[in-house]
Amino acid sequence: MRGTMRRLKILTWVVGTSFLLILPWLIPTRMHVAVIALYYAILASSWALLAGYGGQFSFAHMAFAGLGAYTAGLIDKFIRLTTAPTYACTEFPLGSWWLVIQDTASPTCLEKAKATMPMGALIVKLPAWMDILMGVVVGGLFGLLIGALVLRLRRTYLALFTIAFAEILRTAINAERDITGGPGGLKLSPLFPNGVTLLGHEFTAADKLPPYLVMLGLFLLVMALMYWLAGSRFGLFIRAIREDEEAAGSLGVDVVRYKILLFTITAMIAAAAGGMYAHYVRVIAPNMMVIKEMSVVIAMAVIGGMESLLGAAIGAIIIEFALEQLRSNITIGAFTLNMADWRLVVFGALLMITLRFWGNGLIHPIIQRITRRGVAEETVAKRLQPRAATEPEDDTRVKIPASPLEPDP
């Protein structure tokens, strides 16, 4: 019985992964949408872990993605590594390298320093993975601070606070034009500035396949991490907290600490997705953090199924493709519907209706039906077996079940 389930799970993973791997050859012209869909899938499923498993409703998930993206972008814009000191910018020795910061007070210091630097001195940007990592750290720090401030209160406070925080962060980035470029956006270098060679094929920096594979790798990594978390003691604790905070606390779960931990982890995942996205699209604007984006992510998670990480991810991928399909205007007689706006109305209505009538989402029940096929019958059949075969008849003592919070031996 457990063996079948296990095999089914492995099968799902293998089939899903190989499908996503061959997707580029199925839809070579829509690779951009595929990358963006994976980006949303990471965000929606990590939001589902936070809200569906943990019951903590944050509206700042896109803000964390934006923090990751802007941290990566600002490092890309302002920080360089050189092999020789510049004596003009703010700089710190770092082994045999120097970490150079060109701040807004001296934007051209590096240009000036080039004349005085020895021949052959290198000036390079940090590699993309390093600024994405820094973005993750910054996202995690903000998650920790906000969590420590708000998560000891009732759950509405988190929603209230994060919605305000997201708005402020966006206005701040809009206002600080000198640093962030404001609404005009911030340019980044591509994920692979010098191109990359895969299986003997040369890809340039503009090709979509390498970023797709990297995004896919991040997606699979995040999914594996989240499934591992959800299946561990940690997952048990956060589900207990969602069901009943007081009860979980009285059974010895450090409620606030686990809530903060969960919030920080999902913030870091969002920041990682944001950093990757920034290096892929190469121009980021504060618009990536508007409430609309957050609403779309929530709609994806809810329609996919908030209580299932896989459901939320599939929901995100389907909805992103659907949103792209629905872009073209519809003309009925003399009346033209501007679908760029109306499609969002459709998803808003779908979000509300799904919440009202299918609390588990639309995709999660289908997954359940497939993966749990036959489980009910099997359980019933097991119950119907004569008990004498398994238990001695004279044992009439009441069995106290092991505490649900203890790990299996």
Place this chain on the structure above:
Amino acid sequence: MEFPTIFWYTVLWLIVWGAVGALVTPRVYARKDKFTYQTGMLGAFVGAALGPIGLILLWRLTPAVSAKWLGASGIVVLLWLALAFAKAAPNNLCVTNGSFIATQIANGLVIGAIYGLMALGLTLIFSILGIVSFAHGEFYMLGGMVTYYATQIWFPNLNPLLGVLIAALFTFALGAIFELLFLRPMITGQIERPGEYAILVTFGLAFFLQYTTLSLVGASPKKVPRFFDYPRWKLPAETGGLLKVTPGNLTFFDAISIPSARFTALIIALVLLFVLLYFLYRTWTGKALRAVSQDRQAAAVTGINPKRMNTLAFALGGMLAGISGAALVQVFSWVPWVGIPASSRSFVIIVLGGMGSLPGAFIGGLILGVVEALGAGCVPDPHRAAAYLPAYGMIILVLVLLLKPTGLFGREL
């Protein structure tokens, strides 16, 4: 213009000693076996106001916490801030020009009254239904939009007050319909997790309303001319030293100037506030509403139908936001996402005033209005000052959550 560092050092000094006070004071009170309730807040205030000397005195004397001590030390903190600001930016209008500050504060109070009215709607919903409506800003936006269409497009030359009335009816009906369709199932047990559902479904409503409005009316800003032009008038008749009225402006005492559009909005807000208070405290339905907010079961026993009260509260709350929007549509230009900052503002206000407290919401609105007006007027770089308008509320929110999460008038959590 670079803002001098003396101000930031002062702020840092206040924060450091405030934090020391907040963290250590409860322990000192506990060791002396005294009541520790709210001593963290007192410690923070005294630490920020008087630094180490004040803290040592506080720990020696350990007086009982009272509003007197809190208020006095709070005022000293504000004085320090003002002093540091004056020292740092001696040429700022806020320092050199008293009438400018008075005008800013007066305008802040006027706008704050309307914020308060809007937050009153949100707090009414919270006290009866126990949920926070994340679509509150969208009711505000729709109130303004409907007023614009009623008075400018559908019926030109309509009396603006009738436009406000139409907006009120529209938002009331919308609130009632939404409550019946989506929130009623929560109390009849058709929804598995009502608390989580309420957050998401109202958020979904906000998204839906925003994009429906955008699709229907477009993104271009709408502007409504001021509702009423006031007749020219002076008091005393020759000099106008007390009050000078022109069609677009009112000047009190030759110093405080309030645009007449804002003044009209204030009058609407005050009238509505008194009508609301009369309704809540003098009519049967209003008393029934307050009874439900105090104890659902007991109210039901006395013959009040709590389900109908839920619908009424949500519709009324939406209507209050709608009227606030209708009153302000003549002051600001109107776009479909004008509700987003407005709803964050209401959230700040209800947390500041205390969740579910009606007077708290109104007073919180006034406080936020003044803080925003001073922030917008006094921050040296005018471009930034306007851009950071929502951030001033955020600072208040963080301070309240740190020091007194129950808010000014909140019930204990």
